[in-house]
Amino acid sequence: MQHFAALLDTLLLTPSRNAKLAAIVRHLRESPDPDRGWTLAALTGGIDFPAIKAGVVRTLMAQRVDPVLWSLSRDFVGDTAETASLLWPEPAQRPGPPPALPEVVTALASATRASAATVLAELLDRLDADGRFALIKFATGALRIGVSARLAKLAFADAFAVSVDLVEEYWHGQTPPYAALFAWAAEGAPAPASDRVPLFRPFMLAHPLEADSLDLADYAAEWKWDGIRVQLVHVAGQTRLYSRGGEDISAAFPELVGALDRAAVIDGELLVRGESTGIGIAGGGAASFNALQQRLGRKTVSAKMLAQAPAFVRAYDLLFADGEDLRPLPWHQRRARLETLIPTLDPARFDLSPLIAADSWDALVDLRAGARDAAIEGIMLKHRQSAYLAGRRAGLWYKWKRDALRIDCVLIYAQRGSGKRSSFYSDFTFGCWHGDPEAGGELVPVGKAYFGFTDAELKWLDRHVRQHTVARFGPVRETDKSLVCEIAFDSVHASKRHKSGVAMRFPRIARIRTDKPAHEADRLETLMAMIAD
Secondary structure (H helix, E strand, O other): OHHHHHHHHHHHOOOOHHHHHHHHHHHHHHOOOOHHHHHHHHHOOOOOOOOOOHHHHHHHHHHHOOHHHHHHHHHHHOOHHHHHHHHOOOOOOOOOOOOOHHHHHHHHHHOOOOOHHHHHHHHHOOOOHHHHHHHHHHHHOOOOOOOOHHHHHHHHHHHHOOOHHHHHHHHOOOOOOOHHHHHHHHHOOOOOOOOOOOOOOOOEEOEEOOOOOOOOOOEEEEEEEOOEEEEEEEEOOEEEEEEOOOOEOHHHOHHHHOOOOOOEEEEEEEEEEOOOOOOOOOOOOEOOHHHHHOOOOOOOOOHHHHHHOOEEEEEEEEEEEOOEEOOOOOHHHHHHHHHHHHHHOOOOOEEEOOEOOOOOHHHHHHHHHOOOOOOEEEEEEEEOOOOOOOEEOOOOEEEEEOOOEEEEEEEEEEEEOOHHHOOOEEEEEEEEEEOOHHHOOEEEEEEEEOOOOOHHHHHHHHHHHHHOEEEEEOOEEEEOOOOEEEEEEOEEEEOOOOOOOEEEEOOEEEEEEOOOOHHHOOEHHHHHOOOOO
């Protein structure tokens, strides 16, 4: 645990990405098994202790520290783990030596809801402040140290001089502490077997389009659908549905798992059926993302929901077919194989993402400008000779999102962020006017924005919130509703879950409008008029 705590401390105090990478590389090389495997699991979010949540930490602190002191300290520090590690009462005599990481894993994994507080307290009593901080972060899974799962995998590849593409290839078939993965990379053992298990394969990703134009003789264009990117895998009689991050979401979409009975790996967009609402695009028939959202994150799905929001996959690419790895083939050959496969599958569950027929770049520009279908985000451009390569590769795939919608809103509430933003108010709730603001109209919340601003603008917004707070509701601050911000968003949908009746997709702060008085901000009906019919 002490080595993990030292690594965590280094990563927190190291702003440089390359320096973080080097620190993780050293740790993976120098730490023994299985400690380094558990460290890797923590850095990549691959470990979970169901009984240990932040509420357990708060309960323990309420038993040991004055509640007012805890509340004020937590509010000032902005991080539960850091506050608890500093305020935890030192025992008169430590009940044992600092626990090793495998011992911590065993103890936390065996904890129940009834025993969680006792188990965690016993471990905390054996550690100093740095160790307690690391333990709480490890136990709750909320590291927030500026290290992504991708960076940790790059460090693993650098540590043992193996290809990061191969690391990604084998990663999802392994479980912590990744004994087979370390044996392969560090000791030269055979690579983990992957041909008899329905494994997730890393997606090929696209760069945002920055060029003025591309040669359509070299690039194929297709719609970028507004669902979630998924991979449907059928191997050796087993089928799995994976999200973009490699999470198994099969249980939430059983109708798709049961629909693929061919040995194949399909890359596509997960959508739900609905009426095409825009420009009569061939292959439409998908509902908005808001309809899909009703089904996301569910462990079980009712028969009613299966009937009301039937899911299907709009296929983009074919990675494997009948045991053959198609990824090295050029895109146009994979597309031909995909066009042959899709008609053989259940049409209620699969269709083909259509290519866009455009005679010229100007014609494509016009098509993109008119693409306000509720299920379309923009256009994808794929080089016809591109192999299917993990990650973003220059010059091969581009995403060309449609222009953002914009509306002027009033800042209503703010809340402090987490991690590096724990000292700043960085989570903002905005509202539009319901009715005439000069005749008794009220502001109703229409969305939250967490990004879109620069560091300098964040400091300005934080200062504004502190100087214009009129009420407090726990961690939330209500402002005097004097600041207007221009909010950019990709689309807006009707929503019964929100008081305003609307939900914006990917809202972000585009501009701070200090020049505009609050009563001139937009009204709710303006936002509702942007909903696709």
